[in-house]
Amino acid sequence: MTVTWPDNLAPAFKVSYAVVPIVGSDKGFPVRRIYCIGRNYAAHAREMGADPTREPPFFFQKPTDAIQYVAAGTTVDHPYPTLTKNYHYEAELVVTLDKGGKNIPVEQALSLVHGYAVGLDMTRRDLQRASGAEKKPWEIGKAFDHSAPIGPIHTVAQVGHPASGVISLKVNGEIKQNANLDQMIWNVAEQISRLSEAFELFPGDVIYSGTPENVGPVVQGDLVEVHIDGLPELNIRIV
Numbered sequence: 001m002t003v004t005w006p007d008n009l010a011p012a013f014k015v016s017y018a019v020v021p022i023v024g025s026d027k028g029f030p031v032r033r034i035y036c037i038g039r040n041y042a043a044h045a046r047e048m049g050a051d052p053t054r055e056p057p058f059f060f061q062k063p064t065d066a067i068q069y070v071a072a073g074t075t076v077d078h079p080y081p082t083l084t085k086n087y088h089y090e091a092e093l094v095v096t097l098d099k100g101g102k103n104i105p106v107e108q109a110l111s112l113v114h115g116y117a118v119g120l121d122m123t124r125r126d127l128q129r130a131s132g133a134e135k136k137p138w139e140i141g142k143a144f145d146h147s148a149p150i151g152p153i154h155t156v157a158q159v160g161h162p163a164s165g166v167i168s169l170k171v172n173g174e175i176k177q178n179a180n181l182d183q184m185i186w187n188v189a190e191q192i193s194r195l196s197e198a199f200e201l202f203p204g205d206v207i208y209s210g211t212p213e214n215v216g217p218v219v220q221g222d223l224v225e226v227h228i229d230g231l232p233e234l235n236i237r238i239v
């Protein structure tokens, strides 16, 4: 039996289905789920008021259609969201998976990885903080429309597994974040392994691997440029 959808609902499918281009291929990567790890760089954990030495990794999700694709060499308009007065950037390395599984040992975890991309975990910081203070879910601060900008995907064959290298972010040409991927508390293999204990992973899943310290606000008109060694820059203009 084939199940399809009524014609009047077809536009909803087009809106919600995110496909990210893969460098060197005419195929795209269909995003199934967006996982994000929280507080994965010690200095960022401290600036968020957490103790980075004792905390196990934790994860949250964004909806698939939060993906905003940003082609290399372009600057894409990124809408300033509603309801916030403190809209923050978080530069992050994004991991894409083309295999899945449950309870994946750390030693096998990188075999699930398809590729890597530059990403931004955009955050309505005031709403996120208020949610935490009120013991409410984080969705309104993290899981809103366009909250997951991403650049083109480079495959493992093209870039290997970047375990070190500069991750940095500029606003209007001024360096704001400047760290190294080797400062992650939980590396990519450990993230995949831990995540697979909580959720069965599938091809199409992506993981935003956390941001270093010095997150901060942007306003309309700001140019945000994200750099990760070995990958093309990701540029957005807040509008």
Ligand code: MN
Pocket: 036, 037, 038, 090, 092, 121, 208, 210, 211
């Ligand atoms: Mn983040």
